[in-house]
């Protein structure tokens with residue numbers, strides 16, 4: 171079980187807002203995160219990944235990743251989470267293939283990911299020569315390249331059309347199963363993960 175019980179003071183333009191989140195994620199499950207803009211969804215994912223430090227609490231994913239009282243705070247590399255950023259965070263000077271090679275030396279896995287993302291004919295392209303949807307797919311493939319046990323995705327399908335999204339989701343579900351990955355997806359689109367998500371977490375609903 172992956173358990174999170176953390177607090178963080180969010181510093182918004184209009185003051186401070188306390189984010190308190192308690193949730194258990196079943197290994198191998200897909201959880202959808204929803205909530206109003208500014209509620210702290212991205213901050214939550216970044217705290218799990220180790221990119222933002224909670225003020226207090228515990229994060230346990232197979233082992234303790236964060237414990238404020240015991241002063242345990244594993245760096246992001248040791249948590250080995252896959253992260254799909256809302257703005258993709260691609261490397262401008264790397265080609266599509268180099269993005270994946272940077273994350274893994276498993277050539278067969280790279281080939282498979284490229285085919286799933288429909289990027290197998292774009293391997294030598296740098297991000298600026300890719301469409302928004304292609305860039306987003308590359309961000310997803312890069313996150314999967316490390317075969318993460320925990321995959322954190324922040325609005326990962328926002329730039330994809332319905333047809334592309336449908337096909338990709340079917341393939342991704344197979345990969346998630348194979349990797350036995352636990353997946354947490356922030357999604358604004360109410361129907362997007364219907365029939366796919368096993369669980370839901372609403373952040374900031376009482377605000």
Ligand SMILES: Nc1ncnc2c1ncn2[C@@H]1O[C@H](COP(=O)(O)OP(=O)(O)OP(=O)(O)O)[C@@H](O)[C@H]1O
Pocket residue numbers: 179180181182183205206207208209210211212213214222
């Ligand atoms: N490191 C940080 N420390 C404290 N507060 C932060 C930090 N990073 C972001 N915030 C604040 O937390 C609030 C929530 O931001 P966040 O991006 O997590 O919201 P969100 O729910 O993902 O919103 P959206 O749906 O618009 O992407 C914002 O007011 C932001 O200024």
